[in-house]
Amino acid sequence: MASLFKQISAVTSMNVRSIPQRAAMSIASVVAVALAISVLLFFLALGHGLSQTVQGSGANDVAIVLRDGAGAELNSVVTRDQLNIIAQAPGVVRRGQAPIISGELLVIVDGNKRSTNTNANMPFRGIGPEGLSLRHNVHIVQGRMFRPGTNEIVVGAGLLREFSGFEFGRTIRLRGTTWQVVGVFEAPGTVFDSELWADVAVTQSLFNRPNVYQTMRVQMTSPAAVQTLKRFVHDDPRLQLQVLSEREYYAQQASQSTGQFTIIAWFLGVVMAIGALAGALNTMYASVAARSAEIATLRIIGFSGYAAFFGTMVEALMLSALGGVLGLVISFIAFNGRSTSTLSSGFTQLVFRFELSPGIIVSAIIVAVIIGLFGGFLPGIRAARVRPQLELAAQ
Amino acid sequence: MTDLIRLTDVEKTYTRGKEKIAIFERLSMRIEQGDFLALMGPSGSGKTTLLNLLGGTDRATRGTIEFDGKRIDKLSEGQLTNWRAQNVGFIFQFYNLMPILTAAQNVELPLLLTNLSPKKRRENVATALNIVGLSDRARHKPREMSGGQQQRVAIARAIVADPKLLLCDEPTGDLDRTTADEVLGTLQLLNRDLGKTIVMVTHDAAAAKFAKRTLHLDKGHFVASELAA
Numbered sequence: 001m002a003s004l005f006k007q008i009s010a011v012t013s014m015n016v017r018s019i020p021q022r023a024a025m026s027i028a029s030v031v032a033v034a035l036a037i038s039v040l041l042f043f044l045a046l047g048h049g050l051s052q053t054v055q056g057s058g059a060n061d062v063a064i065v066l067r068d069g070a071g072a073e074l075n076s077v078v079t080r081d082q083l084n085i086i087a088q089a090p091g092v093v094r095r096g097q098a099p100i101i102s103g104e105l106l107v108i109v110d111g112n113k114r115s116t117n118t119n120a121n122m123p124f125r126g127i128g129p130e131g132l133s134l135r136h137n138v139h140i141v142q143g144r145m146f147r148p149g150t151n152e153i154v155v156g157a158g159l160l161r162e163f164s165g166f167e168f169g170r171t172i173r174l175r176g177t178t179w180q181v182v183g184v185f186e187a188p189g190t191v192f193d194s195e196l197w198a199d200v201a202v203t204q205s206l207f208n209r210p211n212v213y214q215t216m217r218v219q220m221t222s223p224a225a226v227q228t229l230k231r232f233v234h235d236d237p238r239l240q241l242q243v244l245s246e247r248e249y250y251a252q253q254a255s256q257s258t259g260q261f262t263i264i265a266w267f268l269g270v271v272m273a274i275g276a277l278a279g280a281l282n283t284m285y286a287s288v289a290a291r292s293a294e295i296a297t298l299r300i301i302g303f304s305g306y307a308a309f310f311g312t313m314v315e316a317l318m319l320s321a322l323g324g325v326l327g328l329v330i331s332f333i334a335f336n337g338r339s340t341s342t343l344s345s346g347f348t349q350l351v352f353r354f355e356l357s358p359g360i361i362v363s364a365i366i367v368a369v370i371i372g373l374f375g376g377f378l379p380g381i382r383a384a385r386v387r388p389q390l391e392l393a394a395q
Numbered sequence: 396m397t398d399l400i401r402l403t404d405v406e407k408t409y410t411r412g413k414e415k416i417a418i419f420e421r422l423s424m425r426i427e428q429g430d431f432l433a434l435m436g437p438s439g440s441g442k443t444t445l446l447n448l449l450g451g452t453d454r455a456t457r458g459t460i461e462f463d464g465k466r467i468d469k470l471s472e473g474q475l476t477n478w479r480a481q482n483v484g485f486i487f488q489f490y491n492l493m494p495i496l497t498a499a500q501n502v503e504l505p506l507l508l509t510n511l512s513p514k515k516r517r518e519n520v521a522t523a524l525n526i527v528g529l530s531d532r533a534r535h536k537p538r539e540m541s542g543g544q545q546q547r548v549a550i551a552r553a554i555v556a557d558p559k560l561l562l563c564d565e566p567t568g569d570l571d572r573t574t575a576d577e578v579l580g581t582l583q584l585l586n587r588d589l590g591k592t593i594v595m596v597t598h599d600a601a602a603a604k605f606a607k608r609t610l611h612l613d614k615g616h617f618v619a620s621e622l623a624a
Contacts (some may be wrong), residue, residue, distance in 0.1 A: 006507040017495045297491040302480025302508045386451045390443050390564050
């Protein structure tokens, strides 16, 4: 067994050290694997970043109330009467006598996408006085919060990065009304980072939606209290509404949007991996052919077929692993952490970052290793079958 | 002298499509320990096939092949590989050195099949290179050496594991006369001083003169035998 390891080590060392003699094919093989891995990582990072952003927006102890059957905020309607009933429900946190709730209205306004200089839909959200406190980890980083009852807006930092026209201090016109941008807030890793916020009463008035909300956010005393609110709403015939914790709501949204990216990622990843595999097979067959006299010589000397097989396998794995690492490096440089935007389920732009998680990196490495294993297996068998005959050694 | 190799009624046939091509039919021969035998004959006479059979790199279709009194035609592929590693050194026409390895690393290759320690392997490599007069070239790669030097490295590789039998396939076919004679002189020395049994295939009558005897093959039969003068 020790001898076999020495043989494998010697053959592998010779194979690897002779790679420069087959540089062009080896580089092509490495690049093919790197491209396959990069494409796979691109879509997985896209899906993961989107998923993290959407899911990261939700708290367990904040309930979101929508019209029963409404899949998203834009389809929902909550009346002022319903809002007032829920404000009295058990488990709602109060500040003094006032419940911490926020009736909200989401409308769509036009923005200008910096990268393409084209119009895009921006989410413009009217929030109640408690709207800010209901969102954890949201901070004003420039200027101040809007004053209730005024035409003032604050803008998410993510939206500012991707879209122009909402810079701090600017006066803008939306639907025939003038608004002043008085602050910038940061809500990193959440959907709120790509929204514009204003006072809900002003929004209702200026967008001609009096007394109507689309959703309602309610600060509950605990995650369990969300269940209590669900029962409360279910038992009251006046409330044809559904209650979800924020986390449930955004998890639902995330599964719809990121599922498609994951399917695309794996479909394209597998197609490209098959291409890379063909390249790896080609390279390794060429490598075995180029070394057939060497392999025959080693077999004549007394080296086993296993050594020839594993030597070829290790060479394929190394080339593939190198391609995988190159793919990872390309991904980290080209897009990891970069901000982008996409159309969310609410038909508005959602800003998020590409995010390579450890799980995604491990998946990519596994794919690279699989390409190497399959790419080396058949050529390895061919190498092992090289007959130890003098005629072959003389070629 | 005792026989090192004995072939009895050996047949070797190849199948090409439906056609069977017989290389040897009932070939028998004996090679004594310490012999230096040159095999000559026209192309296609079966010289290299015979060398493959003697070295266990090919199998006879029928008949028996004994080495040092033991039948090698019965060995499995793995056993035959091990037997080759322990008992046979090969010398090729085009040297067949690994271009990426130094002379010393090339010579060490057969020792990787043994249980010798790295220190002992280095000692044996140094001894083998010393025998062929290339101690000063241990760290050189094949491309940095002449054809004659490369063939002497190949000889060092063939003898480093101390095999009883050396099989040489046209060992001077790629060398000029002077260099060829030096290489053949080295083989003669290994035969005379170290007692190695050598079987050498050659087209070169001058090379055959370095052997103790010459057998002429034609169409799978020995047609003539000569002893050295």
